[in-house]
Each structure stands twice: as C-alpha cells, then as structure tokens.
Amino acid sequence: MAATTTAPTAADSTRPLGRLQFWFACFFAVGWTGVVCGGLGVQFISWDYPCPLCMVQRMFMLLAALGAAWIVRRGMTGTVTGRDYMMGWGMALVAVMAGGFASWRQTMLHILPGDKGYGNPVLGLHMYVWAWILFMASVVAVGVVLTFAHLTSDTELPVTPLYRRAGLAVLGFVGLVIAVNLVAVFLLEGFHWFLPDDPIRYQFFHDIGVT
Amino acid sequence: MDTLIFGGLFAALVVLYQGRPRKILLAVWWVVLCATIALLAHHITSSLKLGLSY
Numbered sequence: 001m002a003a004t005t006t007a008p009t010a011a012d013s014t015r016p017l018g019r020l021q022f023w024f025a026c027f028f029a030v031g032w033t034g035v036v037c038g039g040l041g042v043q044f045i046s047w048d049y050p051c052p053l054c055m056v057q058r059m060f061m062l063l064a065a066l067g068a069a070w071i072v073r074r075g076m077t078g079t080v081t082g083r084d085y086m087m088g089w090g091m092a093l094v095a096v097m098a099g100g101f102a103s104w105r106q107t108m109l110h111i112l113p114g115d116k117g118y119g120n121p122v123l124g125l126h127m128y129v130w131a132w133i134l135f136m137a138s139v140v141a142v143g144v145v146l147t148f149a150h151l152t153s154d155t156e157l158p159v160t161p162l163y164r165r166a167g168l169a170v171l172g173f174v175g176l177v178i179a180v181n182l183v184a185v186f187l188l189e190g191f192h193w194f195l196p197d198d199p200i201r202y203q204f205f206h207d208i209g210v211t
Numbered sequence: 212m213d214t215l216i217f218g219g220l221f222a223a224l225v226v227l228y229q230g231r232p233r234k235i236l237l238a239v240w241w242v243v244l245c246a247t248i249a250l251l252a253h254h255i256t257s258s259l260k261l262g263l264s265y
Contacts, residue, residue, distance in 0.1 A: 052213075052250075052254045053251070055213050056247060056250055056251045056254065059213075059216055059217070059220065059243075059250075060247060062220050063220070063240065063243065063244055063247065066220070066223055066224060066227065066240060069227055070227055070236065073227050073228065087233065087237070091240060094244065095244065098244070098247070098248060098251075101251075102251050105251075105255060105259070108259075108260065171224070171227075171228055174224060175221070175224050175228075178217060178220050178221045178224060179221060182214065182217040182218060182220075185213045185214050185217055186214045188213075189214055193212050194212060194213075194250075194253065194254075195213060197254075
C-alpha cells in the first residue's frame with residue numbers, strides 16, 4: 001500500500017494507459033451529472049413532478065459524482081495518490097450501491113401486473129428502472145477500474161491547461177446541476193420537511209399564493 | 212430536508228474545489244449520505260417484501 005502513495009517512478013510515467021483513471025473519473029462525474037440532467041429534462045420539458053424516491057436517487061447520483069470529482073480535483077493539482085483514487089472510487093461505490101437500493105425499491109413498488117408505474121417511460125423503461133441499470137453498471141465499472149488500477153493510474157499527471165480546463169469544466173458542470181436541483185427542489189417542497197408521495201404542484205408558489 | 216441535502220451536496224463540492232483537507236470533505240460527504248439514507252428510510256412506508264410473499 002505504501003507504494004501507492006510514494007512518488008512515481010520513471011516506469012510509472014511511461015505506462016500507456018497511466019492517465020486513464022483521471023479521464024474515466026471525468027467521464028464518470030459528467031455521466032452521472034448528465035443522468036440527473038435527464039431527470040431535470042423530464043421534470044421541466046415533459047412537466048412531470050418528481051416523486052420523493054426520484055429525488056433521493058438524484059442525491060445518490062450526485063454523491064457518486066462527487067467521488068469521481070475528488071479524483072478530478074486532485075488531478076488538477078498534478079498529483080493523484082493511490083489513496084486519492086481509493087477514496088474517490090470508494091465514495092462512488094458506496095453511493096451507487098445506496099442508489100441501487102433506492103431504485104430497486106421504487107421498481108418493486110410497481111412490479112405487480114397491471115401497475116403502470118410512476119411517470120412516463122423513457123426509451124421504453126421508467127426512469128427508476130434506467131437508474132437501477134446504471135447504478136449496477138457503475139458498480140461493475142468501478143470494480144473493473146480498480147482491478148486494472150496498476151495499469152491505468154498514474155500518481156503524477158501533467159499540469160497543463162488541458163487537464164486544468166477539463167477539470168474545471170467537470171466541476172463547474174457538477175456544481176451547476178447541483179445548484180439547479182437545489183432551486184428546483186426548494187420550489188417543489190417549499191418550507192416543508194418532506195415532499196408528498198405524489199407531488200402535484202410547486203408547493204412554494206402555492207404557499208405564497210401565486211398559484 | 213431535500214433542500215438541505217442538496218445544499219449539503221453543494222457545500223461538499225465547494226469544500227472539494229477549495230482543496231480543503233480530505234477529512235473535511237469526507238465528513239461533509241458522509242453527513243450528506245447519512246441524511247439521504249435517513250430520507251430514503253422515511254419514504255419507505257411499507258414492507259420490502261423480501262419474503263417474496265405478495
């Protein structure tokens with residue numbers, strides 16, 4: 001384990017796939033944030049009100065994205081130790097497992113014959129079924145990445161404008177989507193502790209008498 | 212509570228971006244995770260039916 005936190009050797013820096021984990025972390029963070037954007041799209045374009053379990057799944061998706069974002073942030077400094085990789089992927093793994101449970105639960109609520117499910121299907125499947133598939137795929141992806149970590153991780157990355165701009169873009173995207181969700185859920189929930197099981201309006205506007 | 216959790220997520224991202232010590236990020240991240248799990252538990256209002264007896 002100590003070897004993973006020491007300075008890189010010359011051999012480390014010549015591995016052809018040595019920077020792959022940094023770019024995969026960028027893809028992972030952007031990917032999960034993009035999935036949350038899909039939920040926002042259904043919310044505002046199809047004008048569906050997200051249910052409480054939908055919002056919980058978005059939270060787990062963004063918690064997973066933050067795990068990868070930690071690797072991206074460390075990569076922007078030029079040094080990503082083995083501990084950084086393990087911490088980031090550990091956070092992501094815990095979050096996607098928890099999210100997988102939440103989406104499984106919501107799927108099971110609508111598993112009986114005759115149940116049409118919550119909301120409209122997207123590409124033939126309901127959002128929470130897609131979420132379950134993606135959560136499980138992420139578990140496998142993180143496992144594969146960790147299995148080949150000795151080939152795909154470098155402790156030192158080039159401190160170039162490309163890496164810094166890519167990292168800033170990823171963190172900015174994650175931050176923007178969290179902020180949009182923060183405002184959207186506040187308007188949906190208003191000054192109440194919990195969302196109703198089946199939201200029918202933006203409660204904040206109702207409470208202040210706008211609607 | 213949902214609003215507070217998204218606020219916590221944003222706070223975690225700010226801590227991450229500012230390059231604060233990892234223990235601060237981990238503390239914020241675990242608090243948000245536990246809050247999300249508690250919220251999920253609140254919304255599970257019926258049996259999980261793990262006995263498969265429908």
